[in-house]
Amino acid sequence: MTDPLTAQRPRPRKRPQQARSLATVEAIVEAAARILEAVGHGGFSTNAVAERAGVSVGSLYQYFPRKEALVGALIVREKNRLIEDARAAASRPAGTDALVAVIEACVGHQLRRPALARxxxxxEARLPFDAEIHRSAAALNTLVSGLLERPDLPRQPDTPTAAADLLAIIKGMIDAAGERGETGEVPLVDRVRRAVLGYLGAGA
Amino acid sequence: MTDPLTAQRPRPRKRPQQARSLATVEAIVEAAARILEAVGHGGFSTNAVAERAGVSVGSLYQYFPRKEALVGALIVREKNRLIEDARAAASRPAGTDALVAVIEACVGHQLRRPALARxxxxxEARLPFDAEIHRSAAALNTLVSGLLERPDLPRQPDTPTAAADLLAIIKGMIDAAGERGETGEVPLVDRVRRAVLGYLGAGA
DNA sequence: AGCGGAAGCGAGCGATCGCTCGCATCCTAG
DNA sequence: CTAGGATGCGAGCGATCGCTCGCTTCCGCT
Incomplete structure (x- = not known):
């Protein structure tokens, strides 16, 4: 046993230094994603992930100190992809346009791999506190908060809460649609837009 | 092994016939609830549930053919409680009042045991198809669909979809609030009402 | 009282899982 | 070429878990 304060063993970001190790890490994360969306939490074992990734369990544990860290890395990867899209969407000049574009980004993201996203x-809510994950979540909230303060959108009494509510509405509606098997982006975006603008108090 | 078509082993509803066995079943279900909301899916083992309920594993398996059936019974119990409250709320004469009362019922239900509800x-979405669970879910959707056809609420192009969207909005917002640690019912109900009425196209 | 079914028990089987560790292999720098 | 670090390997340990089964105890009946 090493010093429990400083130790924590090699985390993934502990720089895989050669090209092949980077490929290994990516293969492991993607294998985790595939297994999670195929069979859910049951059957999601480190042995299964390693096999699917074509590496050994030993290699897996070189980059992920425990099973949860693997899930954490996957969450960060997916969330960062979404944030990237959302940031691009938010750059539109008009606030309403930007907001709708962010909705489109969320719908697109969640509909691409519905089971995984859900x-x-x-x-994310269940796992123990993780700094990097919280940072990602906060980034999305901050982005929406910024949107809400655009002059052409109705001012909200409590911007951060409103931003959190909007994200909850978006996530809730998309998840439910995904469960129902909905696959068409357009009508879903329409309905989410109605809900969001309705919440904000802006006429459609 | 018995006939796989008809058998399925004693299901819970297979009439516990004496008073003490009813108490046993209730103790098991409540123990399952307590463990789930305390530690989540990890650590939720049949051994742990039995111990917490003060019975033996053997007794547990007399009433629940497998672990999943226990979770299923818990889902049905909780959902039926919610539906009961929602039905009472929906009996109000004015459609808008009834809708708001249903929202209050949902918020109250979810805020009473937030972790468990979430x-x-x-x-419910993850478990394999279960007729009784689906029946409960459909009942709630039907109830909201009925509300949406009251004359004082704006007519929707697709009532069942609108009902599903509303329930998704409500569930999403409440879950997010619960995660954030919100405990006050009143402001949350207010915000959910704004989102719901906004979606429907009714002024607040 | 005493019988028979209902209810309850809990040691333990077989399987799985998270994770370790000693070692082989690959790559880069000098 | 060679040394040494980086990377990869996989058998297997220890623990846990779902679930069984042979048994005892309880209770309503006649």
Missing amino acids: LLDFE | LLDFE
Whole structure:
């Protein structure tokens, strides 16, 4: 046993230094994603992930100190992809346009891998506190908060709460649609837009 | 092994016939609830549930053919409680009043045991098809669909979809609030009402 | 009282899982 | 070429878990 304060063993970001190790890490994370969305939490074992990734368990544990860290890395990867899209969407000049574009980004993201997205949303709430994950979540909230203060959108009494509510509405509606098997982006975006603008008090 | 078509082993509803066995079943279900909301899916073992309930594993398996059936019974119990409250709320004469009362019922239900409610929502989507669970879910949707056709609420192009959207909005907002640690019912109900009426196209 | 079914028990089987560790292999620098 | 660090390997340990089964105890009946 090493010093429990400083130790924590090699975390993934502990720089895989050669090209092949980077490929290994990516393969492991993607294998985790595939297994999670195929069979859910049951059957999601480190042995299964390693096999699917074509590496050994030993290699897996070189980059992820425990199973949870693997899920954490997956959450961060997916959330960062979403944030990237959302940031691009938010750059539109008009506030309403930007907001709708962010909705489109969320719908697109969640509809691309519905089972995975829904499962990771849940894991994010369940997993023990993780700094990097919280940072990602906060980034999305901050982005929406910024949008809400654009002059052409109705001012909200409590911007951060409103931003959190909007994200909850968006996530809730998309998850439910995904469960129902909905696959068409357009009508879903329409309905989410109605809900969001309705919440804000802006006429459609 | 018995006939796989008809058998399925004693299901819970297979009439516990004496008073003490009813108490046993209730103790098991409540123990399952307590463990789930305390530690989540990890650590939720049949051994742990039995111990917490003060019975033996053997007794547990007399009433629940497998672990999942226990979770299923818990889902049905909780959902039926919610539906009962919602039905009472929906009996109000004015459509808008009834809708707001249903929202209050949902908020009250979910805020009473937030972790449990959120986890069961997720399990409900994850678990294999179960007729009784689906019946409960459909009942809630039907109830809201009925509300949406009251004359004083704006007519929707697709009532069942609108009902599903509303329930998704409500569930999403409440879950998010619960995660954030919100405990006050009143402001949350207010915000959910704004989102719901906004979606429907009715002025607040 | 005493019988028979209902209810309850809990040691333990077989399987799985998270994770370790000693070692082989690959790559880069000098 | 060679040394040494980086990377990869996988058998297997220890623990846990779902679930069974042979048994005892309880209770309503006649």
